[in-house]
Structures are given as C-alpha cells and as structure tokens.
Amino acid sequence: MSEISFEPPRGMRxxxxxxxxxxxxxxxxxxxxxxxxxxxxxxxxVVESYELLARKAGEEVGExxxxxxxxxxxHLALRAEMTPTLARMVAARQHEMRFPIKWNTIAQCFRxxxxxxGRKREHYQWNCDIIGEESVLAEVEVLGAAVDALRRMGLTxxxxxxxxxxRALLSELLAASGIPEDRHAQVFLxxxxxxxxPDSEIAAMLRDGGLEEAGVVKTFEIMDLxxxxxxxxxxxxxxxxxxxxxxxIAGFAECLEFxxxxxxxxxYYTGIVFEAFDVKRExxxxxxxxxxxxxxTTIGGDPATAVGLGFGDVVVTELLKAKFxxxxxxxxxxxxxxxxxxxQRDAALALAAKLRAAGECVDLALRKQKPKQFFAHAGTGSxxxxxxxxxxxxxxxxxxxxxxxxxxxxxxxx
Ligand code: HAM
Numbered sequence: 561m562s563e564i565s566f567e568p569p570r571g572m573r574x575x576x577x578x579x580x581x582x583x584x585x586x587x588x589x590x591x592x593x594x595x596x597x598x599x600x601x602x603x604x605x606v607v608e609s610y611e612l613l614a615r616k617a618g619e620e621v622g623e624x625x626x627x628x629x630x631x632x633x634x635h636l637a638l639r640a641e642m643t644p645t646l647a648r649m650v651a652a653r654q655h656e657m658r659f660p661i662k663w664n665t666i667a668q669c670f671r672x673x674x675x676x677x678g679r680k681r682e683h684y685q686w687n688c689d690i691i692g693e694e695s696v697l698a699e700v701e702v703l704g705a706a707v708d709a710l711r712r713m714g715l716t717x718x719x720x721x722x723x724x725x726x727r728a729l730l731s732e733l734l735a736a737s738g739i740p741e742d743r744h745a746q747v748f749l750x751x752x753x754x755x756x757x758p759d760s761e762i763a764a765m766l767r768d769g770g771l772e773e774a775g776v777v778k779t780f781e782i783m784d785l786x787x788x789x790x791x792x793x794x795x796x797x798x799x800x801x802x803x804x805x806x807x808x809i810a811g812f813a814e815c816l817e818f819x820x821x822x823x824x825x826x827x828y829y830t831g832i833v834f835e836a837f838d839v840k841r842e843x844x845x846x847x848x849x850x851x852x853x854x855x856x857t858t859i860g861g862d863p864a865t866a867v868g869l870g871f872g873d874v875v876v877t878e879l880l881k882a883k884f885x886x887x888x889x890x891x892x893x894x895x896x897x898x899x900x901x902x903x904q905r906d907a908a909l910a911l912a913a914k915l916r917a918a919g920e921c922v923d924l925a926l927r928k929q930k931p932k933q934f935f936a937h938a939g940t941g942s943x944x945x946x947x948x949x950x951x952x953x954x955x956x957x958x959x960x961x962x963x964x965x966x967x968x969x970x971x972x973x974x
Contacts, residue, residue: 571673571681581890582880583684586713586873590666590686593709597701599664599688604645606668610635612644612859619749619827624671638670641870642687643828643855650691651861659692659864662701678844678875686847689868691856696799698867699832699851700806706836706847706871707812713880717812720846720879722836723819724803727829727850729796730782730820736792737778743770745827747779752823754783788818796831803832828852832867838879846879847871894921895961896943898934900950908949911959911974938964947972 568574575583594601614637615622627637639645642665650657666686675681688705690698703722710720731744739747746769750762759780766776788804791797800818807813824833831851838846849869856864895915899908905928912924923943925934931948938946946962953959953974960969 571675582877589709589712593705594664597705599662602663602665607636608639610637613637624673626670640671642667647855647859654862662690664688684873686871691866692864694865696802702869704810707815717814720836722816722834723822724834725820725822726796726800726832728831733782739775748823752825785820828855843875846875890942892944894943896923896938896946898925898929898948904949907954
C-alpha cells in the first residue's frame, strides 16, 4: 500500500487554528459589510448540475469545472462560482419575489486551474448581488460594500484600487470601428488575456475570432485610451461618469479608477465591469464583478438585470499578511481556568460552568498543573484572563482573576 500524504490535494487548503484566525478576520469583515449595506444572506448546495455551470463561450472558468457522474449517472459538478446558482435560485421563484433583491453569501468554489500565488483550486468567495435594478446606484451599493469590507480589514485607498470600465462602451467603440457585434464576445475574451500573454498572441486570437488586420489594429488603439474624457460621448460613458459621481457622494471615489483594459474573463457581463487590485500590482485580482443582463434568460428565467461581485479570500489574506505581518491575529478573549491538585478539579469545573452560564468564554485546563506551568501556558494562549485554583482558594471560597495583559487582579467568589 502506498503511503498516504499528509498534505491536502494540490491546490486545496487545510485551515489550522492560525489560518482560521485569518479566515475569520476576513469573513467577519465580509459579513459585517454585507449586513451594513442591507445585503441579506443566502446559501446553496456546492454540487450543481453540470449543465447549469458549463458554458461553451471559450472562457476559462467554464473549462475549469470539477465534474463527475454520480451513481445514478447524473452529470454533476462542484460550483466554480456562485452566479449561475444564484440565477437558478432566483429563476425558481421569480414570480413570487419582489425586486430588486440584495443578497450576499460566502461560498466555497472549486476551479481546476494552475495553482499559483493567489490562485487555488478551492477558495471562498464573498458574493454580493443586486437583481432587478437598472440604476447605476446598484453598482455603487455593491462597490461600496466591497470598499467597506476592505476598510474593516484595515486596508485603505493607499492599498487597493478598483479599476472600472464598461463593456457596453467597448462595444460602442468596436462597432464604431467597424467590428461587427457578433465578434465582440470573442474580442472581450482575447483582450481579457492582455498582460497575461504577449500582444502578438492576443492579436492571433483576435484574427482567429474573425477580425481583419485593420480591426486588430483598431482594437489595440481602443485599448490605449487612458481617460474617460478622451472617449466619445454616449450612454455608456455617461453611466460611468454617473458611477464616479455617486461614488464621490458615498465616499469612495478615491478608490476608483477608469481603466478600459478591464474586460473580465466571464462571458455574461454586459455593462459596467470592475476589478480591484493592490496599488503595487504585486498580487492577482482582489475582487471582480459587473453588470450582467442575460444570465437569467440564458438559463430559462425571465429577463432581469443584475449586478454583483465575487471577492475571494485568498488574495486579500496575502495582502493583509504583507501589510500587517504573517503572524495570525489571534484575538485574546475569555478566561483560562486551571488548578494545582486533583482535589480542586471539581471546583474548577463548577467555576467554568458558572462563568459560561454568565456568557463568558472559558478554556478549562484538562490536567492539574504547577502555577508556573499554568501561567506560562496562559500567557501564550488565546485567553485574556486567567484563574488558578489552589487548596487555599477553595478553603477561602474565593480566588483571583488575573488580567494577562495588565497583570492586574480582581477577586471573584467561587
Ligand atoms: P471571478 O473574477 O472569476 O468572478 O472571481 C472573483 C474573485 O474570486 C477573484 O477576483 C478572486 O478574488 C477570487 N478567485 C477566483 N478564482 C480564484 C482561485 N482559483 N483562487 C483564489 N481566488 C479566486 C466571479 O466568479 C463572478 N461570478 C463574480 C460575480 C458575482 N459577478 C457577478 N456576481
């Protein structure tokens, strides 16, 4: 029999307590920001029908799906993202729901991709989506929640930037350059690879997608446009300007930047798209999302406009570790209770029960210890306070609770 490896499968992660401390810090910020902005929680099964997730648009995510046949030969898959599942759930109750809806969730997602820095084969993704609202205020609310989450984690405008564009704008520009609309989806997918492969290969992809040489040149010219002001007026530009204006009122315009090169790798986006990066561009995308108008109809639902984002746990944790140090930010809370001899064990357990009933978190030592041993352990543990019971304490009916940070003591009744 071959030896079993102690490592998780490639690209998958274990969460030891110190990893869990980081994860909780990130998840707490996600949940708090979602709640603060009125996004209600939902969840769904991790396993989906393959048919729902598989798309033939040549996009990477569609190709990276883990799939299998179950014992009844159903073709199933692990979700690679939450958006198709969300669309399915909404489509199932579309006639009973009152729109717009604002939903959020933290979903574990699986993608069979090359495991590199910032990219795993499994990650958690906070999703915030607004379905059934046309106004650009929906984009502002989704982006505002993401900025709030980043700020709650301790990151500021000096750490990250959200790059924003509009696929509709790009479509207008491509159409004005004589590139027919039925080519745009392929152009988007090719342009999304920019920066990840040489321009010569992008050009080859554009040619494969049916563009003439002039069209390829035009496309690269469009991608060189740097500012919103340089763009021709039209509804797509207006919508972007309105987004920046409203973000100013909401207090995060300083975190936004127009960037025509933001395309997004998923085929379903139709309008404003965005992707956040660290300012030094050392890491992969922190989060990404945009407006998608056709996903519900694609899966058989009624038409509904939607906007949302996916914010992964991997990159932002790398960023936090780079900024604050890799040491896990273990919060100190609760009381550590120990005892000197077996005779004090019952009293220690009774005290633990009493404090727990009063709402305190208590870590009860499972064995007798010498005082030195106990306090050394208490100092390095996760508790903020400690109580050590010896024979004298039991006799007196009281003990001392020590604050491990300030070293001050208060008396408690046993
Ligand atoms: P996405 O850009 O594919 O969008 O993923 C969103 C975020 O999830 C990324 O920016 C990154 O933080 C994280 N992420 C994605 N793949 C991995 C991976 N292999 N390892 C670690 N982190 C990863 C979507 O998934 C869209 N469904 C988002 C959305 C929601 N659009 C509308 N609503």
